[in-house]
Amino acid sequence: MPRIRLEGLVKRYGAVQVLHGIDLEMDENEFTVFVGPSGCGKSTTLRMIAGLESVSEGEIYIDEKPVSHLEPKARDLAMVFQDYALYPHMNVARNMSFALRLQRRPKAEIEQKIAAVAETLGLTPFLERKPAELSGGQRQRVAMGRALTRDSSTFLFDEPLSNLDAKLRGQMRAELALMSQRVKKNMIYVTHDQIEAMTLADRIVVMNGGYIQQQGTPEQLFKNPVNKFVAGFLGMPPMNFLDGELTHRDGTMFVSGNGFDVRLTQARSQSLQHVASKEVVLGIRPSDLSHDEKAPEDRSLSLGIVVSEYVGAQTVLLCDCGGQKIEVELKSETPVRAQGNMRFSINPEGIHLFDRQSEIAL
Amino acid sequence: MALKNEKQNPAFYALIAALIVMSVGPIVLMLATSFKTNVDVYDASVSAFFFAPTIANYETVLCNVLWYEPAHVDYCNPTFGRALGNSIVVALVSTGLTLVIGCMAAYALVRFKFMGRGTVSMTTLLMRMVPPAVLLVPVFGIWTFQYHLDGTRLGIILVYTAMNLPFVIWILQSFIVQVPIQLEEAARMDGANPMQVFFLVVMPIIKPGLAAAAIFTFRIAWNEFLLANALLDRNTRTVPVTIVNSITEYDINWGVIMATGMLLAIPPVIFTFVASKQIITGMTAGAVKG
Numbered sequence: 171m172p173r174i175r176l177e178g179l180v181k182r183y184g185a186v187q188v189l190h191g192i193d194l195e196m197d198e199n200e201f202t203v204f205v206g207p208s209g210c211g212k213s214t215t216l217r218m219i220a221g222l223e224s225v226s227e228g229e230i231y232i233d234e235k236p237v238s239h240l241e242p243k244a245r246d247l248a249m250v251f252q253d254y255a256l257y258p259h260m261n262v263a264r265n266m267s268f269a270l271r272l273q274r275r276p277k278a279e280i281e282q283k284i285a286a287v288a289e290t291l292g293l294t295p296f297l298e299r300k301p302a303e304l305s306g307g308q309r310q311r312v313a314m315g316r317a318l319t320r321d322s323s324t325f326l327f328d329e330p331l332s333n334l335d336a337k338l339r340g341q342m343r344a345e346l347a348l349m350s351q352r353v354k355k356n357m358i359y360v361t362h363d364q365i366e367a368m369t370l371a372d373r374i375v376v377m378n379g380g381y382i383q384q385q386g387t388p389e390q391l392f393k394n395p396v397n398k399f400v401a402g403f404l405g406m407p408p409m410n411f412l413d414g415e416l417t418h419r420d421g422t423m424f425v426s427g428n429g430f431d432v433r434l435t436q437a438r439s440q441s442l443q444h445v446a447s448k449e450v451v452l453g454i455r456p457s458d459l460s461h462d463e464k465a466p467e468d469r470s471l472s473l474g475i476v477v478s479e480y481v482g483a484q485t486v487l488l489c490d491c492g493g494q495k496i497e498v499e500l501k502s503e504t505p506v507r508a509q510g511n512m513r514f515s516i517n518p519e520g521i522h523l524f525d526r527q528s529e530i531a532l
Numbered sequence: 533m534a535l536k537n538e539k540q541n542p543a544f545y546a547l548i549a550a551l552i553v554m555s556v557g558p559i560v561l562m563l564a565t566s567f568k569t570n571v572d573v574y575d576a577s578v579s580a581f582f583f584a585p586t587i588a589n590y591e592t593v594l595c596n597v598l599w600y601e602p603a604h605v606d607y608c609n610p611t612f613g614r615a616l617g618n619s620i621v622v623a624l625v626s627t628g629l630t631l632v633i634g635c636m637a638a639y640a641l642v643r644f645k646f647m648g649r650g651t652v653s654m655t656t657l658l659m660r661m662v663p664p665a666v667l668l669v670p671v672f673g674i675w676t677f678q679y680h681l682d683g684t685r686l687g688i689i690l691v692y693t694a695m696n697l698p699f700v701i702w703i704l705q706s707f708i709v710q711v712p713i714q715l716e717e718a719a720r721m722d723g724a725n726p727m728q729v730f731f732l733v734v735m736p737i738i739k740p741g742l743a744a745a746a747i748f749t750f751r752i753a754w755n756e757f758l759l760a761n762a763l764l765d766r767n768t769r770t771v772p773v774t775i776v777n778s779i780t781e782y783d784i785n786w787g788v789i790m791a792t793g794m795l796l797a798i799p800p801v802i803f804t805f806v807a808s809k810q811i812i813t814g815m816t817a818g819a820v821k822g
Contacts, residue, residue: 192762222717229787243723255714266731316722329810397680 171323171356172246173198174219174231180227181214181380188214190380191228196373201350201357205206205367205403206377212360213328215377219289219358220249232324246319249326254309254335256301256316257328262496263288263297266315287318307338314349324356326468364404370393376400398529401453402524407486410496416442424468425452425523429492433468435518442523442532449526456486456499458520465515472513474499478506487512559797566590566790574787589791605807612792614767615774620799622685622760622770625755626692630749631742633693634700635708639730641701642708643716653705660698664758668696672762683765692753700745707741708734710819737819743810747803754800771796 179192189211196202203213217223221242226232230238237245248269248401256265263284266269270280287467288294291311293366301309310330317325329337330346347370350357361367367374368388375385376399382526390403395401401409423439425432432452434442462470473489485506498514500506523532565573567585572677591602598609641653671691681687708777714803719729735742757772764773775792778785 219720223719241725242720243725247721249718249721251714251718251820253712253714255712255718256819257715257719257733258816258819259739268724270721272723272728300817317717320722 171198171354173231174324175231175234176215176219176228176357177214177231178228178229178232179225181211181218181223184487187452188380189218192382194375194382196356196358196387199354199356201359201370201372202375203359203367203371203373204375204377205212205361205364208236208362208384209228210377211380212375214327214379216328216358216360222369228426246322247324247326248320248322249328250313250317250330253349254301256312258301262293262304262315265312266319268316269320271305275431283319285317291318294462302415307342308336310334310342316440318353322355322475324358326486327357327361327528329360330359331365332361343369345463346361348518352463364399365406368404370431370436374404378403387529393520394531396530396531398410398451398524400452401531402468405455407497407499409455411524412454412491412494412496414450414452414524416445416448416450416523425450425521427452427492428494430471432471432516432521434521437520441505444531447527448524451524452531453522453524454475454516455520458517459498459500459514460517461500461504461512462515463513465513469518470513471496472511474511475507475509477510510529548712562790562793565786566794568787570787589787590795592788593791593795598764611769611774611778612771612795615769615771616795618685618764618768619754619770619772619796621797622688622692623750625685626689626696627746627749628755629689629693630696630700631746634745635696635704635735635742636730636740637697638701638708641703645712648802649804650665656698657702660696660702664695664756668759668762669689675763677799680764683768685768688768688770691759692756695759696749696752700749702747703745704741706736709740710816711737712816714820737816739809743807747807750803750807751800759801 174196174474176192176194179189180187180190191209200405204210205409207294210282218225218238221237221244225238228238228279229236229341257268260268262379265283266287267280270283273388284297285294287298291312292315293315296304296308297314301312303415304312309412310333313330316352331342334342344367350370359366371388373385374388374391376391377382378399382389384400391400392404395404398411402411412427414425414430417426419422422436423442430452451497458472471491473487475487476490476495479486480486480502483502485502485504487500487506488513489496489498506512524530525532552606557792558744564581564583566589567587568583568669569586569588572583574728588602588604591598593603593612595605595699596613597604601608637656641649676682677686679687681690715733716729716736721735724732742789754770755772756770757776760770761773762774764770769777769804771792778789778792
């Protein structure tokens with residue numbers, strides 16, 4: 171459905187600027203997820219698209235039509251709120267039909283639509299109940315139903331799952347993924363949970379401090395983060411960061427620091443020839459380390475085990491590498507010593523390097 | 533232990549009995565007197581509660597509303613029927629007007645950001661501290677000489693509305709603050725314009741507040757005497773004024789006055805019961821995650 175484009179979007183509250191020129195293009199029928207820590211401006215961006223916040227500078231285009239001066243109702247959007255925001259004096263059916271009733275649609279059409287949406291969301295037995303008589307998960311479904319009954323071209327979700335318990339959240343996440351496959355509509359979804367972002371998104375937009383850090387498919391962002399923030403934000407357990415230095419030896423490059431000295435591949439060395447700063451941060455995801463006592467020293471790390479956390483299929487080892495903390499994720503079958511050192515080989519694809527000052531990926 | 537709690541000090545019961553007598557006593561006396569003939573009222577030998585009851589007083593008061601003509605009434609005085617009508621119109625219209633204006637003003641004071649909002653909110657309540665008697669003379673002058681509203685129902689309705697607004701605004705503000713802002717945002721996203729947001733979402737949620745404010749406003753408008761006495765004329769008088777005016781230098785018909793008083797008490801009782809049905813707690817339950 172529509173293409174939504176943000177151009178130099180700025181938001182100021184008095185003298186405080188919370189968004190610094192957001193540029194973004196969202197394709198037709200794309201599931202876009204804004205993700206970032208609290209206060210990064212993701213919700214504000216969504217509310218500006220919705221029309222609930224004014225735009226201080228810049229413009230929002232829906233199908234090349236500027237909309238930032240339009241009321242929410244003129245933008246053809248439906249929104250699901252973080253804390254449901256159900257009308258407490260209306261029953262479920264009336265909550266869901268509110269928008270249609272405002273548009274004065276024929277009664278038969280409204281009833282048919284409500285019945286269809288209630289069926290897909292499993293709300294049919296609850297249509298006569300008031301929100302107070304529903305559980306959290308049911309309320310969340312009503313909130314989604316309210317958005318679904320409308321034929322809007324775009325759905326906005328403002329952290330819709332953050333109030334649910336872990337099990338229900340997983341269930342609703344799956345339902346959402348299913349829904350997004352079925353209904354071909356634009357979805358814009360805000361969350362601080364990187365798992366929701368990774369599983370649902372066609373396009374992830376990572377935000378921090380009022381700037382877009384990086385955008386792209388989940389795979390692009392996971393494999394090629396542009397900076398240390400994005401690298402550390404996506405992935406669970408998070409990426410390990412070790413301070414080190416680039417050195418040139420034996421015709422190739424090494425990253426060395428306290429307790430490690432890792433040789434880089436030829437191709438990588440080539441591209442790093444001209445890097446000015448030698449002070450870098452080495453980033454390795456916990457899953458890119460695997461136990462191998464016979465691995466060559468310059469392609470592996472020798473780590474002192476501190477704690478081993480059994481999570482089921484995986485075991486997460488909290489280790490020490492020359493005074494810096496590092497986590498390793500292993501299959502649980504791997505025998506783990508309670509104390510002492512173990513050697514872990516590094517997946518050469520999994521070596522990320524960042525400039526220590528600017529934190530930009532090298 | 534439970535038994536011990538049930539045994540109260542006899543003085544406690546004595547106190548309660550005294551309070552009941554003090555509050556219910558006058559009403560019982562009024563009720564009894566309203567069933568007495570005027571002769572019995574002045575006869576010291578007739579007991580306050582044991583006498584031959586008659587509904588003649590009620591017949592006299594309601595003579596022009598009754599479907600039959602009471603035998604003992606020579607001249608049917610239409611004053612009471614007219615006054616009751618006036619009272620009902622004045623009280624209901626001023627209550628309605630106060631609620632509509634009051635909740636809109638309260639909403640604006642809570643939700644809109646404008647300069648001097650706090651001051652306006654506070655001075656609204658300060659207005660309440662001016663006694664009606666102080667307003668009497670200026671209002672009488674302005675109503676009579678400037679707008680010629682003296683002796684009209686509209687005149688007194690405006691005065692009551694103005695008098696009750698500050699308190700109603702103040703009560704309703706505290707109710708509107710409790711309405712989650714997300715509900716209004718959700719309604720806006722659903723395509724409601726500001727008026728629809730207010731009337732379809734905010735108003736139903738603050739119904740308990742409106743009911744409380746309505747009871748308060750109705751009772752004041754119903755009972756008010758001072759301004760009504762000064763501003764209204766023969767045809768537009770309300771019941772409290774009529775009752776006082778039936779005490780003349782030639783005759784005080786206590787039985788009729790008491791019957792009028794009893795009838796006067798009924799509408800506010802009905803109104804209060806109806807309105808208080810709306811006062812339920814937990815109006816916003818389930819709206820947002822608490």
